[in-house]
Amino acid sequence: MSRQDGAMTSPRRRSATRSVTLQDVAELAGVSAQTVSRVLRVPDEVSPHTREKVETAIRDAGYVPNLSARNLASNRSKIVATVIPSLSASIFSETLTGLSSVLAPEGYQLLLGYTDYDDKREEELIRSLLGRRPDGFFMTGTLHSPAVVRMLTASGVPVVETWDWTDTPLDTLVGFSNEEAMYAMVSSLHEAGYRRPCFVGRLHKGDHRSRRRLDGYLRAVADHWPGAEPRVFDASEYPLTLEAGGRLLEVVRRLHPECDVLVFATDVFANGALLAAAERGIAVPDEIAVSGFGDFELSRLIRPGLTTVALPNTTIGQEAARMLLRRMRGEKPARPHVDLGFEIRRRASA
Amino acid sequence: MSRQDGAMTSPRRRSATRSVTLQDVAELAGVSAQTVSRVLRVPDEVSPHTREKVETAIRDAGYVPNLSARNLASNRSKIVATVIPSLSASIFSETLTGLSSVLAPEGYQLLLGYTDYDDKREEELIRSLLGRRPDGFFMTGTLHSPAVVRMLTASGVPVVETWDWTDTPLDTLVGFSNEEAMYAMVSSLHEAGYRRPCFVGRLHKGDHRSRRRLDGYLRAVADHWPGAEPRVFDASEYPLTLEAGGRLLEVVRRLHPECDVLVFATDVFANGALLAAAERGIAVPDEIAVSGFGDFELSRLIRPGLTTVALPNTTIGQEAARMLLRRMRGEKPARPHVDLGFEIRRRASA
DNA sequence: CAAGGTCATGTTAGCGCTATCGTCAGCGCT
């Protein structure tokens, strides 16, 4: 039985009943698909009468444009891919809010991915995000694997790196120097009379910003106490929680009893240490001083107030968004690298 | 690198130099595009020898599949649209982490939108998210405008509603009852001997969960103190910050001096009130007791510890993800409505 | 009043991929 009977070619049909399409709306309105498309994208190029007809048809049909198809045809996705290390750390939430608040009014959507401070995951993540052909790329950090650099460069997508500083950004950069900030913090502590600091932070493989803070600490120690052996405690094994900060207070004090100020790489730990100190009757700053990094709201309200570094959490997101918007319009920003700086906040804890 | 030389027929050309395509890889590997596509999707259906050739070509060409095209052709997007009220509130961050941690390994990406507790924005947001033809929809809350209900229903996308409870979910539901939780809280306070509670929360138009908590409060007051006029303070005008919690402590105490326990609708305010009380020498719980809602980490470590309601923050995200995965596979979960419950945490503040 | 311009709309040809079906070699079995 040969299959020669295909004379009356039944056309190949795709499977499911799909949603309402442009074509459906066009037929309903009695115009061409192109006109419907124009009503959606460039309403001014359609006569008021036709436009109204089409808009009614769109509403009646409950039409929702298929953005994948639009993306494919127009080569623009209106998506900004967003890479952050962690969702839980509230600092990034604020940055995301800033980012989204500027991008959303322009019709951009955020495609979110988090790396959990893992370089390998970052690579996979970026590959899969690139698959959506985003119009822009928001990155946390400036240190990326060669593969990541290659992919991003090859893709030609506008990129903004944030939350750090580098002299060789991929494209644009909106951040501050973690190293300088920590250097300034330690200098401030030195000036305040502290003599035996100990750095406490998560020196995770993938957490490059902590590493930079350590670099700043080491440089400051070398400058202010030449020849001294810098005290450093790697808290990689500790989760990023207040409670862990409390445990770190004890552990580090046991390890370095001579230490007079704990220089935490994040306010989370520092605040946790303050809470634990209060609980256990350890006097801060008299018995041991504490400094943080990030200036959370709690750091300002807790007693003693936490001496820390204020960072431009929200501003980073907003500025990065503006930078991306300019780049996505094809402009070459005059100053593609913006240093938003930081501020030392001296409070009672040190 | 021209693909085809249309010397005579200058064919219509699309604008830009686009990225590497399947076809490019196919030519490089000396196979058809279909085979490359198979290597990507169903490697088992390709002979090992061919597969290896193609994989090499993919790597050499730096090919990144265009997921918009894939989406269009296959009618599956591997995107889960995620609607949350706010990014800043850290509770949702934890839920997002849970959601993402289950979905990412299955190849799904999160398309993120936040409504800022605004019903109108929710509507626009959902429309634009639907445009990407997501495979699943994650919603915070169970109370939506008719337009939202219509759109989601018409789209046929699997939906999971969370962070609340309803008897008429759109599709699946993973949450707990805010009303019951607050009812239980107030009952517990009643049992502890408190007699003149005052509810303090943001009764924003778009913040339906706060409203439900108020409902639970009102019902509890009616049950435990029949005939009594319930004390309620609407903190809509206050930002969701610790500092605002401190101000609320003063404002509400002035307004209701007889009140013996402040029943906050969120731990943010409650913790802020505890910090302010300590600062101003107001004794908690002797002068005024305080309860919260959410059980943040701080609530456990602050002194006095905050009496509050623990919620399944992370679990909600994970369970919701599992629910969606099942629905996206076309299964009809046996129990499409999961109540994850809550727990009253009694601590020193009340 | 014909040549040229403008405006609103339609027609055509893809964008890069996958679903579907077709083909063809190789196999075991009667």
Added chain:
DNA sequence: AGCGCTGACGATAGCGCTAACATGACCTTG
């Protein structure tokens, strides 16, 4: 030898949309 089957791969026809060009009605203008 002939049959049906399987496995590996290719050819074709879209998915729903937009860019680029085409058309045709209606104005100007000299």
